Amino acid sequence: MFQIxxxxxxxxxxxxxxxxxxxxxxxxEISRPSRLMAAIRHSVLNGGKRLRPFLVMESAALFKADNxxxxxxxxxxxxxxxxxxxxxxxxxMDNDDLRRGQPTVHRKFDEATAILAGDGLLTYAxxxxxxxxxxxxxxxxxxxxxxxxxxAGIGGMVGGQALDLEAEKVKPDEQGIIRLQAMKxxxxxxxxxxxxAIVGRxxxxxxxxxxxxxxxxxLAYQLADDLLDVTAxxxxxxxxxxxxxxxxxxxxxxxxxIEWTQRQLVGLVAQAEELLAPFGEKAALLKDAARFIAERxx
Amino acid sequence: MFQIxxxxxxxxxxxxxxxxxxxxxxxxEISRPSRLMAAIRHSVLNGGKRLRPFLVMESAALFKADNxxxxxxxxxxxxxxxxxxxxxxxxxMDNDDLRRGQPTVHRKFDEATAILAGDGLLTYAxxxxxxxxxxxxxxxxxxxxxxxxxxAGIGGMVGGQALDLEAEKVKPDEQGIIRLQAMKxxxxxxxxxxxxAIVGRxxxxxxxxxxxxxxxxxLAYQLADDLLDVTAxxxxxxxxxxxxxxxxxxxxxxxxxIEWTQRQLVGLVAQAEELLAPFGEKAALLKDAARFIAERxx
Numbered sequence: 001m002f003q004i005x006x007x008x009x010x011x012x013x014x015x016x017x018x019x020x021x022x023x024x025x026x027x028x029e030i031s032r033p034s035r036l037m038a039a040i041r042h043s044v045l046n047g048g049k050r051l052r053p054f055l056v057m058e059s060a061a062l063f064k065a066d067n068x069x070x071x072x073x074x075x076x077x078x079x080x081x082x083x084x085x086x087x088x089x090x091x092x093m094d095n096d097d098l099r100r101g102q103p104t105v106h107r108k109f110d111e112a113t114a115i116l117a118g119d120g121l122l123t124y125a126x127x128x129x130x131x132x133x134x135x136x137x138x139x140x141x142x143x144x145x146x147x148x149x150x151x152a153g154i155g156g157m158v159g160g161q162a163l164d165l166e167a168e169k170v171k172p173d174e175q176g177i178i179r180l181q182a183m184k185x186x187x188x189x190x191x192x193x194x195x196x197a198i199v200g201r202x203x204x205x206x207x208x209x210x211x212x213x214x215x216x217x218x219l220a221y222q223l224a225d226d227l228l229d230v231t232a233x234x235x236x237x238x239x240x241x242x243x244x245x246x247x248x249x250x251x252x253x254x255x256x257x258i259e260w261t262q263r264q265l266v267g268l269v270a271q272a273e274e275l276l277a278p279f280g281e282k283a284a285l286l287k288d289a290a291r292f293i294a295e296r297x298x
Numbered sequence: 299m300f301q302i303x304x305x306x307x308x309x310x311x312x313x314x315x316x317x318x319x320x321x322x323x324x325x326x327e328i329s330r331p332s333r334l335m336a337a338i339r340h341s342v343l344n345g346g347k348r349l350r351p352f353l354v355m356e357s358a359a360l361f362k363a364d365n366x367x368x369x370x371x372x373x374x375x376x377x378x379x380x381x382x383x384x385x386x387x388x389x390x391m392d393n394d395d396l397r398r399g400q401p402t403v404h405r406k407f408d409e410a411t412a413i414l415a416g417d418g419l420l421t422y423a424x425x426x427x428x429x430x431x432x433x434x435x436x437x438x439x440x441x442x443x444x445x446x447x448x449x450a451g452i453g454g455m456v457g458g459q460a461l462d463l464e465a466e467k468v469k470p471d472e473q474g475i476i477r478l479q480a481m482k483x484x485x486x487x488x489x490x491x492x493x494x495a496i497v498g499r500x501x502x503x504x505x506x507x508x509x510x511x512x513x514x515x516x517l518a519y520q521l522a523d524d525l526l527d528v529t530a531x532x533x534x535x536x537x538x539x540x541x542x543x544x545x546x547x548x549x550x551x552x553x554x555x556i557e558w559t560q561r562q563l564v565g566l567v568a569q570a571e572e573l574l575a576p577f578g579e580k581a582a583l584l585k586d587a588a589r590f591i592a593e594r595x596x
Contacts, residue, residue, distance in 0.1 A: 027448075028444070028445065028448035029448050029451070029453020029457075030453050030454060030480060031453060031477060031481070032453050032457055033452075033457050033460040033461050033464060035464060036456070037452065083417075087417060090413065092408070092409035092413060093410050110390070111390035115385055115388065115413070116385075116456050116460050116463075119385060119416070119417075120451055120452040120456040120457070122420055122421065123447050123456060124452055126443055127447035127448055130441075130447060131444055138436035138437040138440045139436040141436075142436045142439045142443070143428075145424055145428040145443055146326070146428035149421050149424045150324075150325075150327050150425055153418055153421035154330050154338070154421070154422055155323045155326070155329060155330050156327065156328060158418040158421060159327070159328065159329065159331050159418070161414055162334035162414050162418075163331050165410050165411065165414070166333060182328060183329070
């Protein structure tokens with residue numbers, strides 16, 4: 001059931017993104033350069049799992065929210081996620097040639113186009129949520145934008161990437177690693193879950209509860225990722241593995257070992273389930289998502 | 299009077315940006331990495347003319363708008379302008395070492411930090427407008443964000459930069475150059491003027507009028523820039539000049555010559571003044587701004 005719903009949600013968001021990211025300019029836009037749009041589509045329409053969109057939509061469904069509004073917010077979040085990968089893959093950053101088994105944007109196009117594709121996707125995410133076609137009142141749209149910008153920006157994902165650069169020079173301690181990861185990968189996953197509550201106009205307590213659930217699975221996501229970097233092989237992942245160890249990079253896995261990490265993951269899944277308990281059966285797929293994230297093999 | 303007001307507005311926006319871009323995380327942010335913030339401040343707090351903020355604030359003043367709200371929107375726009383320069387200066391783009399006589403961000407820090415500083419500034423612009431501290435109702439904030447994202451994104455500034463890359467391979471015709479420039483530099487200047495009307499909750503007609511004024515002076519800005527690239531020397535500009543001709547780049551100046559361009563500039567100033575006529579004496583400084591832009595020497 002979880003896998004089927006994940007795939008259905010992914011197909012919906014992929015279809016919407018395909019429409020939105022066409023060469024046709026939308027209201028208020030002058031024109032869309034075709035090579036830039038091709039680079040953007042190459043980065044976004046890649047058959048990804050669309051985990052963050054799934055979280056937005058399932059969280060929104062808890063509150064019987066408008067499905068189309070949730071889908072547009074999910075698509076916007078996927079634009080942010082994609083831009084971060086395009087810029088992260090650049091030669092000056094991780095210098096990756098492959099992403100999901102395909103050439104990265106700067107390899108398939110060129111570096112300048114990759115920089116602009118990332119900038120364009122980041123900007124478009126806000127255009128998409130702010131648009132009147134996102135059928136939510138202005139209060140909800142602006143709350144989503146404020147929360148997303150905080151999660152994605154200097155005090156969230158971008159800040160986490162900057163901390164990651166610094167960590168190459170001065171190894172962070174355990175608290176430093178936890179903070180880095182909460183910013184770099186945790187903040188957007190937390191946003192995904194909180195966004196569903198905003199789209200659903202939930203009360204404050206439920207919004208906080210969903211955000212905390214998002215933080216728990218965000219941490220689980222990163223621990224599972226670090227674990228996979230140690231245990232998986234590149235062909236399975238569609239990208240290079242073993243990079244952390246080769247780079248002498250400190251992770252919680254390198255610090256505490258595989259068994260400790262697996263125990264942590266079990267604890268985080270339990271925590272996520274506890275946070276969702278008040279929603280009862282309605283939250284079954286979100287509970288499955290927590291387990292999926294903790295146990296994922298790619 | 300114009301010069302004094304321009305300097306006063308610049309000082310206000312510089313002071314606000316200095317406060318906002320400190321190392322202290324704001325509500326909803328986890329933490330701000332100090333090196334990233336130093337790079338961001340290096341790019342933003344550079345003693346620039348702050349022409350776009352001036353246009354936001356003077357346009358808003360036509361409608362007796364809240365000054366602090368206009369100042370925050372002006373600061374957000376300057377963050378967008380600064381991010382675009384940081385990314386534009388990167389080795390894969392224009393590869394510039396100097397900006398306003400100072401080392402560019404990737405020269406003073408490093409390329410990865412410059413990419414992230416740009417991403418962070420772009421995201422922060424939306425955080426700043428969306429914040430409840432921007433004392434405008436949600437309708438106005440979300441309208442500002444939608445309009446800004448369209449002006450700055452794939453169908454506006456970023457799209458214009460992508461067209462600029464394509465123009466290196468296939469020289470655009472006159473209409474192509476006009477569209478490229480309307481997107482690359484015109485869209486943000488148009489937004490600056492339209493934003494003042496949104497902050498001031500003007501009627502639709504006045505908002506359109508201000509936007510059209512913005513388009514006219516945006517085109518004048520670019521023509522003056524192309525003219526300066528031909529006529530000025532590098533020490534005066536604080537950046538490299540003569541680059542367009544050296545790169546064989548087609549501009550309206552290279553196509554029609556200096557005298558034609560000067561006549562166009564006179565015409566655009568007259569058009570700007572005509573658009574402002576209904577506002578009477580209140581718009582005196584905006585009329586001065588049009589002349590300043592058309593006649594600027596640096």
